[in-house]
Amino acid sequence: MMGKRSLVSVVDDDESVRESLPDLLREFGFAAEAFSSAEAFLASDVVSDTSCLLLDIAMPGMSGPELQQELIRRQQEIPIVFITAQGDKAVRPRLLAHGAVECLLKPFSETALLAAVNTALRMRSE
Amino acid sequence: MTTERVMLNDGWTCFQGANADDAAAYTATADLISILNTVDAPIVVARRDSVIVFFNKAAADVLGLSPSDIGRPFCDVSVLAGLPRLEERCSQVAASGVDSRADFRERDRWFVVRISPYTNGDRQVTGTVLTFTNVTAFRGSIDQAIYERECTKAILNTVGDPLVVLSADQRIQSGNRAFYSMFGVSRDETQGVPLYDLGGGAFELALLRTQLEEMLAGSHAFQPVEADLVLPGKGPRTLVLDARPLSFPGHSERRVLVTFQDITARKQAEAAKDLRSEAELRRSEAFLAEGQRLSVTGSFCWKVATDEITWSEQLYRIYEFEIGVPVTLERIRTRVHPGDLSVLEKMKMVGQARGGGHDFEWQYRLIMPDHSIKYLHAVAHAIRDRDGQLEYIAAVQDVTARRMSEEALAEARSELAKVARVTSLGVLTASIAHEVNQPLSGIITNASTCLRMLDADPPNVDGARETARRTIRDGNRASDVITRLRALFSKKEFTFELLDLNEVTREVIALSLSDLQRNRVALQLELAEDLPTIIGDRIQLQQVILNLLRNASDAMVDVHDRPRQLLVRTEREDGDRVRVSVRDAGVGVDPRSMNKLFDAFYTTKSDGMGIGLSVSRSIIEGHQGRLWAESNDGPGATFSFSIPSGPESVTNAAPR
Incomplete structure (x- = not known):
């Protein structure tokens, strides 16, 4: 780990995911932020600081893949799991095929999660 | 002996052998002639040889005799020549010494001629005296009477119904032609015969005799009497006898006119009609029984005061009693559900308190020997019978099947139960996975976090405790999901039938009306009249419509500034399709979410599971139809589905 912790952002409309996932990510040693919708994430000031995005697919309003497209449009190339x-x-x-680092099917193990996040961070640092 | 003709006091006479010298005799004779001339009636005296010897003035005035007729025989006097056999009669009178009478008509006048012997002083009959009494006036009234009698007789003889006049002792006086013809008797052989001897004694009836005797005693009332007899040449006949009193002015004796009416044909027609109506009655009874059997409706009649109960056969079948066993309240009580026994008592009390004419409707249950329950619906009409006693006439319908399906439908109204009936596992698998994976994911993540916190040095016990709590919460959440979804796994067969979507829609609306009203939704129905029938599963389609109605109603919960208008419309689409649309004035649908609306577990409702529309769509697609949503021009959204009409949907539905 170098100096500042990498920020992993979580976007999911499910509350229990928003509660549990950031805690585990912090246990892994990452910084973590959670958002209930794609819109809320885009409106926040952490978009450019985010090293890895854990993104739900189906959400009210903008869906996960739609957010992915929007980020590409904004040239914010954040690795997405x-x-x-x-x-x-x-x-x-x-x-x-559309550029995602990984696709985790809930429920997933902490090993799978850590591996995916690490892969994403490697891509980010490349 | 000389014959002298003399005229005395305008009268003419002739005296045979009179002695002109006998002055005293002459005077006496002249006096007598004078007296005779004052008599109005013509008097003519003739010798035994019928030669006229005297006539009085009236004979000259009335009969036109002239003095020259003295000394002439009757046959030479024209006016007397009209009297037949006059000379012969006179000879008989002279010989017998007994008076004789004869009718004499002279032109338009009628006379009665009395022929008496003329006796001289020696008591010898020497001639005859003819006295003419003018009876013309009298004779006219007799003629009239005869004429009228003949007319009456003619009329009576043309009357088809036999008539007979009885004397005071009820003997036959005379009858009309029909009377004699009917009984095959003649006037002569029945004259004076008692009525009761007629027709082989068929009229020897106490009722007839009593009434006739009372009538002859002055009563006018007579009740027609029927008599059966065998008539000659006609066979067995039924006659009705009627009678009325006859009285004649100046006669004290009462008589009775009896009429006979042959009602044999009418009786036979009535008998035939009775037979026919009996057949019709039997047929309508058969109809009724069949109708009761088909509609599972029995009927009964209950006389409350005596507890006398009459049941129809179908009611026996409903109660499962052997047909024909006497029905008592006790026996009924053995079947009625204990919870509903009070209904019987109430009915009795209310009926007695209010009197007849009230209709009742009530539901009650039966417990059958095999412990199954039957639901009955009864309608009773209370009336008073002729004696003023309370009586119920009731129809009882076995509504068990209907009740069961109502209950099933009520059950189906709960969203989960509905979904359970209709949803295919394929559609739900992803949905269930999603709903269960969400908490599972939380559980695993939390447990991993918890372990890591405990493994840290020093262990983060507070953090571990918090994540363990979240783990439990998520576990419960997963369990709740399983509970809610359990019902989804009981899958039942679909039933496809010919349906009228208007009817299907109306039934759903009837079920939802109270919900809609509670939510103050103003419902508007526009059901197309020419809607073709479709083939589908009634319950499934009703669930779709119900779901759309609930969504529409829910979408308007927060609407307070405009009417919560809900329009349900059915219409015929081009290409032989039928469309049902539900238009609300609610919050509307975000256009970006439009394509997600029908995804399973997509919901905008805080308490919804998000399966209504996805299940609805799968149902409609199972009917070869489609379900879609549109935003309204104004507020709200419209959800519609359309499915093919007619038999082609059958062929489409068939496996390929």
Whole structure:
């Protein structure tokens, strides 16, 4: 770890995810912020500081992939790890093809989470 | 012996062998002639050889005899020549010494001629005296009477119904032609015969005799009497006898006119009609029984005062009693659900308190020997019978099947239960996974965090405690989801039938009306009249409509500045499709969310599960239809579905 902790932002409309995930990320040694919607994240001042984005797919309002497109449009290339409870493995290759670092199907283990976040951070630092 | 003709006091006479010298005799004779000339009636005296020897003045005036007729025989006097056999009669009178009478008509006048013997002083009959009494006036009234009698007789003879006049001792006086013809008798052989001997004694009836005797005693009342008899040449007949009193002015004796009416044909027609109506009655009874069986409706009649109960066959079947066993209240009580026994008592009391003419409607249950429950719906009409006793006439319908489906429907109204019936597992798998994975994810994340906090040096016990609490909360949340979803796994078969979507819609609205009213929703219905039928599952489609109605109603909960207008419309679409649309004036749908509306577990409601619209869409797609949403020009949104009409949806629905 170098000096400042990397910021991992979580965008999910599910409250229990917003409560639990940042705590675990902090246990891993990251800084963490949680947002209930894509709009709230875009409106915040942490977009450019975010090293990795844990992004839910299905949300009211702007969906996860829509946020991804919006970030590309704004030239904010944040590595994205999708997290979804849909349980549909078919979406994963499509999301990866569109530039996602990983797609985690809820519930996921801490190992999988850590691996995905680390991959994302490596891409960010490259 | 000389014959002298003399005229005395305008009268003419002739005296045979009179002695002109016998002055005293002459005087006496002249006096007598004078007297005879004052008599109005013509008098003519003739010798035994019928030669006229005297006539008085009236004979000259009335009959036109002239003095020259003296000494002539009757046959030479034209006016007397009109009297048939006059000379012969006179000879008989002279010979017998007994008077004789004869009718004599002279032109338009009628006379009665009395022929008497003329006796001389020696008591010898030497001639005859003819006295003419003018009876013309009298004779006219007799003629009239005869004429009228003949007319009456003719009229009576043309009357088809037999008539007979009875004397005071009820003997036959005379009858009309129909009377004699009916009984095959003649006037002569029945004259004076008692009525009761007629027709082989068929009229020997106490009722008839009593009434006739009372009538002859002055009563005018007579109740027609029926008599059966065998008539010659006609066979068995039924006659009705009627009678009325006859009285004649100047006659004290009362008589009775009896009429006979042959009602055999009418009786036969009535008998035939009775037979027919009996057949019709049997047929309508059969109809009724069949109607009761088909509609599972029985009927009964209950005389409250005597507890006399009459049941229809169907009611026996409903109660599962052997048909025909006597029905008592005790027996009924063995079947009625204990909780509903009070209904029987109430009915009895209310009926007695209020009197007849009140209709009742009530529901009650039966417990059958196999412990199954039957739901009955009864309608009773209380009336008073002729004796003023309370009586119930009631129809009882077995509504168990309907009740069961009502209960099933009520059950289906709960959203989960509805979904459970209709949702295919395929549609739900992802949804269930989503709903369960969410808390599971929380649990694993929290548990991982918890372990890490405990493993730290020093352990972060407070943090670990907090994450452990969250773990429990998420575990409960997952458990709740499982509970809520459990019902979804009981899958039932779909039933496809011909449906009128208007009817389906109306039924749902009837179910939702109270909900809508509670939410102060103003409902407007526009159901197309020419809507073709569709083929589908009634319950499923009703769930879709119900879901749309609830969504619309919920969308308007926060609307306070305008009417909560809800429009339900059915219409025919091009291409033989039927559309149902539900338009609200609520918060509307975010255009960006439009495509997510139908995703499972997508919801904008705080208490919703987000499965209503996704299930609805899968139902509509199962009907080869589509379900979509549109934003209104004004406030609110419109949700519509359209499905193919007619039989082609059958072929489409069939496996390919």
